[in-house]
Amino acid sequence: MTVTFKDVKADLLDKIAQGIMAPGTLMPNEMDLAERYGCARATVNRAMRELADEGIVERKRKAGTRVRKAPIRQARFSIPIVREEIESKGSEYRYALIDRTLQDVPDWLRGRLALKPGQEVVRVVCMHWADGIPYQHEERWINPEIVPAVLEADFSANGPNEWLLAEVPFSNAEISFMAVEATQDLADHMGCFAGNALFRTERTTWLKETAITFVRLTYRRGHRMTTRY
Amino acid sequence: MTVTFKDVKADLLDKIAQGIMAPGTLMPNEMDLAERYGCARATVNRAMRELADEGIVERKRKAGTRVRKAPIRQARFSIPIVREEIESKGSEYRYALIDRTLQDVPDWLRGRLALKPGQEVVRVVCMHWADGIPYQHEERWINPEIVPAVLEADFSANGPNEWLLAEVPFSNAEISFMAVEATQDLADHMGCFAGNALFRTERTTWLKETAITFVRLTYRRGHRMTTRY
DNA sequence: AAGTGGTCTAGACCACGAC
DNA sequence: TCGTGGTCTAGACCACTTA
Numbered sequence A, B: 001m002t003v004t005f006k007d008v009k010a011d012l013l014d015k016i017a018q019g020i021m022a023p024g025t026l027m028p029n030e031m032d033l034a035e036r037y038g039c040a041r042a043t044v045n046r047a048m049r050e051l052a053d054e055g056i057v058e059r060k061r062k063a064g065t066r067v068r069k070a071p072i073r074q075a076r077f078s079i080p081i082v083r084e085e086i087e088s089k090g091s092e093y094r095y096a097l098i099d100r101t102l103q104d105v106p107d108w109l110r111g112r113l114a115l116k117p118g119q120e121v122v123r124v125v126c127m128h129w130a131d132g133i134p135y136q137h138e139e140r141w142i143n144p145e146i147v148p149a150v151l152e153a154d155f156s157a158n159g160p161n162e163w164l165l166a167e168v169p170f171s172n173a174e175i176s177f178m179a180v181e182a183t184q185d186l187a188d189h190m191g192c193f194a195g196n197a198l199f200r201t202e203r204t205t206w207l208k209e210t211a212i213t214f215v216r217l218t219y220r221r222g223h224r225m226t227t228r229y
Numbered sequence C: 001a002a003g004t005g006g007t008c009t010a011g012a013c014c015a016c017g018a019c
Numbered sequence D: 001t002c003g004t005g006g007t008c009t010a011g012a013c014c015a016c017t018t019a
Helices: A007-016 A030-037 A039-051 A082-086 A105-112 A162-166 A183-192 B003-016 B030-037 B042-051 B082-088 B107-113 B160-167 B184-190
Strands: A057-060 A064-067 A074-078 A093-103 A120-130 A133-142 A171-180 A197-207 A211-220 A224-228 B057-060 B064-067 B073-079 B093-104 B120-130 B133-142 B172-181 B197-207 B212-221 B223-229
Touching: A007 A030, A007 A039, A007 A074, A030 A211, A039 A057, A074 A224, A074 B172, A082 A093, A082 A120, A105 A211, A133 A162, A133 A183, A171 B073, A171 B120, A171 B172, A183 B172, A197 A224, A197 B197, A211 B093, B003 B030, B030 B042, B042 B057, B082 B093, B082 B120, B082 B133, B107 B212, B133 B160, B133 B184, B160 B172, B160 B212
Parallel strands: none
Antiparallel strands: A057 A064, A074 B073, A093 A120, A120 A133, A133 A211, A171 A197, A171 B197, A171 B223, A197 A211, A197 B172, A224 B172, B057 B064, B093 B120, B120 B133, B133 B212, B172 B197, B197 B212
């Protein structure tokens, strides 16, 4: 059996985890490792590159590869579509549109989306339920310049999230997580009390350099967002 | 100039973003693309593999590569050390130990850490300030079986986080984000009112299959955790 | 100046899985 | 069955960065 990059990676990881290669240690260069493992340099390169991508080691030309003293601990979150999130738990998904208006972009949002004063945006407010229990409150603003079809879109049956995913192929985004105290209005929708702590995510989505949408997702009381890394 | 995998990747991304390759589209196979771009198949492979890693496309042997209908939107968070987080904002970092005890593992934690009843754990409570303002409250339990040195460790000058990072080289973890209402005790420490909504992360860290530590980090009111993707 | 990683190439073999 | 991606190889050139 030939030595694969996964073999090399696993062995290096093991040596790091066992403390044989302590944080700060300078690792052998690719050529030496290739010889030691009996494989090509490209194989070692792939293994070490992945370790670097994962923040375990740090690579510099000429300086070599070192085990990171303080590994960059990074978590990867997949941002699910709420329908799938609910249905994957075996719950019944329900959706309702609360409000849909065309309005001048509010000042606080103008900066975020880099829009001109007086420009119009579509604001959509809706709710998502799991087994009839409030799950998530969604408040969204959409820039109709990029997605003109939003002016015709009817969000009474399906949420704007799924609609946008189908309409806009690919985008980059900025996302924030925070805790908020429920307003009376939010509390009414979420079936909790005003002032209760709720978990919220805010996301601004861009296509190239122009903002498409800003969304505020507020989850029911006690919601946790979890991941492994 | 030769064609690099970044060139290929950027061009493919562009075609996807422009809708030339719409979601669901079957992309040409690696050999054809290599010929079209005038490069080796390995170059195309690297470009497409990275697109797959980022959740933009989906690859299956024999079936080929498709643009994902619903791209896996995933965010990468780097989990910073509090001290660095604060100092990188140009603020002055301050730390204080609140409590340090050796106690029987509480029932609710036993399951999380997979410990035996009656086993002892070290509990550390401490605070982190930025410019003298409460920034983060830390409550941590450490398994002394894995890190016996914790029994001798004195956390009066430095937080257990940095200490653990130096002691335990590498680990995997599960992390959760949530919103909580401040208890009176928390409120006293954080300089807010009981009931205020606070952002909290909880993290369980493992070395191989054994739990090292469970930590509960509660941030000051209004804190946001932000990332781009 | 010189060593290290970054990448490309051309060819090869193989495993998966759709047909 | 057989096309597609997954990976390895051996060699090469280059860019960065530090000594």
